[in-house]
Amino acid sequence: MNPDSNQLIFDQPDDHQYLVNKRTFTDEELFEAEYSQIYDKLWLYVGHETEIPKPGDFVTRTIARRPLLLVRGSDGHVQVYLNTCTHNGSLVCREPAGNRDFFPCAYHGWVFDRDGELKEVPGESAFGPQFSKSANGLPTPPSQASYQGFVFISFAERGDLPDYLAGAKEYLDILSASSTDGMKVMPGTHIYGTSANWKMLPVNVIDGNHFLPTHVTYLQYLQERGSEMKHPIRDFHESVLGNGHTVFEYEAPWGRPQGKPDASWSDEVNAQVEARREELIERLGPELGDRIARKNRNLVIFPNLIINDIMGVTIRLAEPVSAGYMDVTAWQIAPTDDPPELAQVRNEQFLTFLGPGGFATPDDIEGMEASQRGFATYREVPWANYSKGIAAEIAGGLTNPGESDFMTRAFFNAWQGYLGITNFSELP
Amino acid sequence: MNSLPVPKQSTSPIQNSEVETFLSTEAWLLDTWQLDKWLGMFDPQARYQVPSTDGHHLNSVESLYLVDDDYRQLCFRVKRFDLPQGHAEQPHSITQRLVTNVLVHSEQNGVIDVTAGFSIFRSRHGVQSQYVGRYEHRLIRVDGELKFLNRKSLLVMPGLGVAGTVSIIV
Numbered sequence: 202m203n204p205d206s207n208q209l210i211f212d213q214p215d216d217h218q219y220l221v222n223k224r225t226f227t228d229e230e231l232f233e234a235e236y237s238q239i240y241d242k243l244w245l246y247v248g249h250e251t252e253i254p255k256p257g258d259f260v261t262r263t264i265a266r267r268p269l270l271l272v273r274g275s276d277g278h279v280q281v282y283l284n285t286c287t288h289n290g291s292l293v294c295r296e297p298a299g300n301r302d303f304f305p306c307a308y309h310g311w312v313f314d315r316d317g318e319l320k321e322v323p324g325e326s327a328f329g330p331q332f333s334k335s336a337n338g339l340p341t342p343p344s345q346a347s348y349q350g351f352v353f354i355s356f357a358e359r360g361d362l363p364d365y366l367a368g369a370k371e372y373l374d375i376l377s378a379s380s381t382d383g384m385k386v387m388p389g390t391h392i393y394g395t396s397a398n399w400k401m402l403p404v405n406v407i408d409g410n411h412f413l414p415t416h417v418t419y420l421q422y423l424q425e426r427g428s429e430m431k432h433p434i435r436d437f438h439e440s441v442l443g444n445g446h447t448v449f450e451y452e453a454p455w456g457r458p459q460g461k462p463d464a465s466w467s468d469e470v471n472a473q474v475e476a477r478r479e480e481l482i483e484r485l486g487p488e489l490g491d492r493i494a495r496k497n498r499n500l501v502i503f504p505n506l507i508i509n510d511i512m513g514v515t516i517r518l519a520e521p522v523s524a525g526y527m528d529v530t531a532w533q534i535a536p537t538d539d540p541p542e543l544a545q546v547r548n549e550q551f552l553t554f555l556g557p558g559g560f561a562t563p564d565d566i567e568g569m570e571a572s573q574r575g576f577a578t579y580r581e582v583p584w585a586n587y588s589k590g591i592a593a594e595i596a597g598g599l600t601n602p603g604e605s606d607f608m609t610r611a612f613f614n615a616w617q618g619y620l621g622i623t624n625f626s627e628l629p
Numbered sequence: 630m631n632s633l634p635v636p637k638q639s640t641s642p643i644q645n646s647e648v649e650t651f652l653s654t655e656a657w658l659l660d661t662w663q664l665d666k667w668l669g670m671f672d673p674q675a676r677y678q679v680p681s682t683d684g685h686h687l688n689s690v691e692s693l694y695l696v697d698d699d700y701r702q703l704c705f706r707v708k709r710f711d712l713p714q715g716h717a718e719q720p721h722s723i724t725q726r727l728v729t730n731v732l733v734h735s736e737q738n739g740v741i742d743v744t745a746g747f748s749i750f751r752s753r754h755g756v757q758s759q760y761v762g763r764y765e766h767r768l769i770r771v772d773g774e775l776k777f778l779n780r781k782s783l784l785v786m787p788g789l790g791v792a793g794t795v796s797i798i799v
Contacts, residue, residue, distance in 0.1 A: 297683060298683075387691070387692055387693050388684055388687055388691070388692040388693070389680065389681035389683070389684035389687055389692035389693030389694060390681050390682075390683050390684070390693070391681060391693065391695065392681075392682055392683065392787070392788030392789065393788055393789035393790070393792075393793050393794065394788070394789065394790050394791050394792075394793055395793055396791065396793070414714075415716065417712075417714040418709050418712050418714050418715050421712070422705050422709075425705065426701065426705075528788075532693070533693040541690050544690050544691070545690055548689065548690065548693070548694070548697060549697070549699075549702070551693070552693075552694065552695075552696065552697055553702060556693075556695060557695055557789055557793065557794040557795050557796075558679060558694075558695040558696035558794070558795040558796070560705070560706070560709060562794075563716075563717030563718075563793075563794040563795075563796040564714075564715070564716040564717050566717065566793055566794055567716045567717045568716065570754075570793070574754070
């Protein structure tokens with residue numbers, strides 16, 4: 202059967218074929234449909250509670266095109282507000298981060314406090330006797346909830362964050378249990394743009410196929426610095442976690458400051474890493490403790506949140522700007538109690554692979570941007586091929602890492618399910 | 630470096646022109662991709678650092694930088710430019726650097742703190758993007774020659790934006 206080039210996805214397991222239409226990465230009308238069906242409806246990550254530890258601490262952020270303000274209130278509770286004055290709509294906070302008791306709107310002088318209450322209105326009496334300050338506090342998104350310190354909002358009315366996170370909850374639990382004193386987001390943010398469709402970022406993380414061709418130079422770096430490279434990626438499992446979320450969990454050649462020593466590190470650092478491993482095993486039992494210490498986890502929470510607990514631990518968020526461009530923000534989350542010499546090694550581990558200056562992430566970005574440019578041929582060469590592993594799945598055989606696209610297929614199946622259409626002709 | 634003393638050109642034995650020549654030579658070596666020679670401008674104890682765009686004042690242990698290379702990492706960074714699978718810089722970007730506003734802030738016991746402004750115009754895949762920022766370098770004199778002890782590049786940008794990466798030396 203030949204695919205109809207108006208289909209979003211061509212899924213023919215009998216032919217061992219799963220093809221995604223490249224136009225889904227380039228079409229601005231479909232992009233708007235993604236906003237209305239996905240970004241305006243699902244749970245979206247905004248930030249982590251540890252970014253604003255004290256009452257009055259705040260950060261501002263653009264999420265799904267809306268300006269948001271996250272503030273820790275007087276009672277210690279973290280609240281997300283829509284960063285817009287209830288008077289004339291101006292931003293009430295024009296700083297990226299800080300600590301404030303009050304958010305005075307610069308335009309007409311309305312003043313809100315750190316609990317979102319409207320405290321001052323110049324010329325209030327002119328609004329008449331029916332005007333009430335208490336009814337004009339800072340507006341909030343329709344839904345907000347946190348899980349293990351990860352703050353999510355939705356622009357739809359919903360109360361089901363734990364159900365939405367589904368199997369991803371276990372991995373947020375695991376990350377949060379990585380340190381006795383908890384984990385915190387470190388200051389210093391990687392802020393960059395990528396000239397590629399937003400779906401490419403999660404798919405890049407899901408897709409184990411790209412690792413060897415894309416990241417050979419990183420493995421060479423590890424080898425040259427003296428890391429033990431005998432064993433390739435091993436002891437792995439890949440899981441579809443529900444609602445479009447996925448995880449790839451595995452042991453890799455590199456050490457993990459979280460609990461796996463590395464031959465290239467000093468004896469003192471390795472002793473601290475070993476102690477961390479022993480503490481995990483003592484506190485959480487041999488199975489879970491060993492799993493946290495030794496294994497890497499690439500977690501994708503649909504649609505745009507990535508948490509890679511690998512050689513370093515990063516939270517990465519894609520903000521779709523247009524069909525062919527996204528803003529990316531990435532943070533490091535780390536144990537609150539790392540001694541400086543371990544923190545130094547941890548940062549080296551992070552930065553030599555991850556981020557816009559690493560020895561690996563820039564190659565991922567190059568791959569995504571080169572794909573986006575290639576996708577301009579969608580009329581002549583419509584299909585991106587995610588068929589790897591279908592034949593083995595049907596035969597009931599297991600595949601090795603990088604030998605199946607089944608998680609990528611799960612991502613696109615969920616995506617199409619949320620969109621609620623299967624064909625470009627159904628676009629409004 | 631907010632607490633740096635005000636530049637005192639008259640009492641400083643090093644001439645501004647020597648630092649200007651050093652930084653212009655560096656820019657020339659980088660723009661012409663003579664990176665092995667460029668590495669020769671570093672002391673083996675040196676670091677190459679790029680703080681995150683929102684964390685200029687933070688130290689590299691307690692915050693996340695974009696780049697925090699010791700000499701070994703820097704040597705690999707240079708080597709990677711010539712590896713066929715160093716995809717992000719294959720083919721190499723075309724760059725032109727402008728380095729200005731060179732100031733010597735202090736010179737004590739052979740350690741010289743200098744600042745300069747820079748902009749880097751970078752062409753890649755037919756698109757030009759720009760990096761703008763400020764250098765806060767620490768130099769030392771070894772056998773009469775200036776060397777980097779800390780090469781710190783502060784990107785004065787809201788984020789990397791369309792430049793996307795710091796896959797070139799900034």
